[in-house]
Amino acid sequence: MNARADVILIGGGIFGQFAALTLAEAGRQVVLIDRAALWGEASSVNAGSLGVQNKLLELVPYARWSWEMWSRMAELLGADVGVSRAGGFRIAMTDVEAERLRVSALAQRATGLDVRLLDRGDLRAETPWLSREVVAATFSPEDGYASPTLVGPALRAAVAGAGVRIVEHARIASVRRRDGIEVETDRGAFRSRTLGITAGAWSAQCAAMLGVTLPIALDVNMVAVTESAPPTIGAMTSHARGILTLKQxxxxxxxxxxxxxxIGTLDDRRKEVDYDQLVHNLRLAVRVVPGLACLNILRSWAGYEGVTPDSLPYLGRLGDYPDVFVGACARGGFTLGPLFGRLLGELIATGKTSRPIDLFNPRRFEYVESAHD
Structure with a gap:
């Protein structure tokens, strides 16, 4: 298999697929390559939260802008993908955490987010399903969720329908700049004028093939799902310290x-549930929502998340290369993915973006070891 295109994208998660859609809409010929199946890694194994108030302050405006796309996702993809925006709570279980919530809410309001602080009295009246160990919370009607299980097939169909060439289960052997971009895989060679790296936790490995060190750490996050239950969790709920998310x-x-x-590493693609750690997660969940205690866990799983040193995503040109771009590693990437994928597509197609991206410049950490011409 050999192909030429205007743009090659490496990585078929939510970033890569929305970038591919944007580029196809701009009239570019796109090849989208993934080492496994499209939507097979972080995009498919997250819990589906579309939170705004649980984002880093710098990312709150971007989460709100991304919701402009999520609110139209059924129209954009031609399918119902389970988007719900019923609001969400962010809870505190100590006075220190409550103060953190108060300060965070004030800062988020300054960005325009609709967020309200609830004390113990408010919680007892409005959220009887929460434990009395919860001493304070914030509520934002701008939080919600969608189904990764539904988004994946619908997004793939939209990408294929836009004329993007999809190449799956292709292991990357090399990436070189040689009269354009040349990507060698075990399924053939692909050539283009421009390259976009949207490979999540693997983006550092792709950048290294071009002599660029891109710092990315690995998290192996876990999710568990219960049996079907009567109303148990009144709204999406997250913890002030980021150690719990809950939704029904x-x-x-x-x-x-x-x-x-x-437990897992990129080298052997191992990602396994650590049951000792999972028990801590479940115990905390029951402390927050006592109604969960009587439910059975049906399934649990783990998935990769790439993390930058400042937990902000990479979005921009890679190193000194005018024809290589990267978009990867957003905390809360499911929420932010449609927007950041679109912004990457805009940048590649036009050299500019509809939202500011200077904050996410990959060069804030990267180190260019050598040039490959």
Missing amino acids: VANRSCLIGGGWQG
Whole structure:
């Protein structure tokens, strides 16, 4: 298999697919390459949260802009993907965490986010399903969720329908700049004028093939799902310290996620549930929502998340190369993916973006070891 295109994108998650759609809409011929199946890694294994108030302050405006796309996702993809925007809570269980929430809410309001602080009295009246261990919370009607299981097939169909050439299960052997871009894989060679790296946690490995060190750490996040249950979780809920996410979805199952880490490495593609850590996650979930205690866990899984040193994504040109770009590693990438994928596509197609991206310049950390012409 050999092909020429205007743009090659490496990585078929939410960043890569929305970038591919944007480029195809701009009239570019695109080849989208993935080492596994499209939507097979972080994009498919997250808990589906579309949170705004649980984002770093710098990312709150971007999460709100991304919601402009999520609110039209059924129209954009031609399918119902389970988008719900019923609002969400961010909870505190100590006075220190409550103060953190108060300060955070004030800063978020300054960005335009609709967010309200609730004290113990408010919580008892409005959220009887929350434990009395919860001492304070914030509520924003701008939080919500979608189904990664539904988004994946719909997005793939849209990408294929736009004329993007999809190449799956292709291991990258080399990336070189030689009269354009040349990507060698075990499924053939692909050539283009421009390259976009949207490979998530693997983006550092792709950048290294071009002599650029791009710092990315690896998180192995875990999610558990319960049996179908009566109303148990009143709205999407996250913890002030980022160690818990809870939601009850349309089929009435409850999803439990958070910052508790599984076991895995990129080298052997291992990602496994660490049951000792999962137990801590589940215990915390029951402390926050006691109604979860009587439910059975049906399934649990782990997935990769690439993390930059400042937890802000990479979006921009790679190194000194005018024809190589990277878009990867957003905390809350499911929420932000449609917007950041579109911005990457705009940058590649036109050299400019509809939203500011200077904050995410990959050169803030990268180190160019050698030039490959």
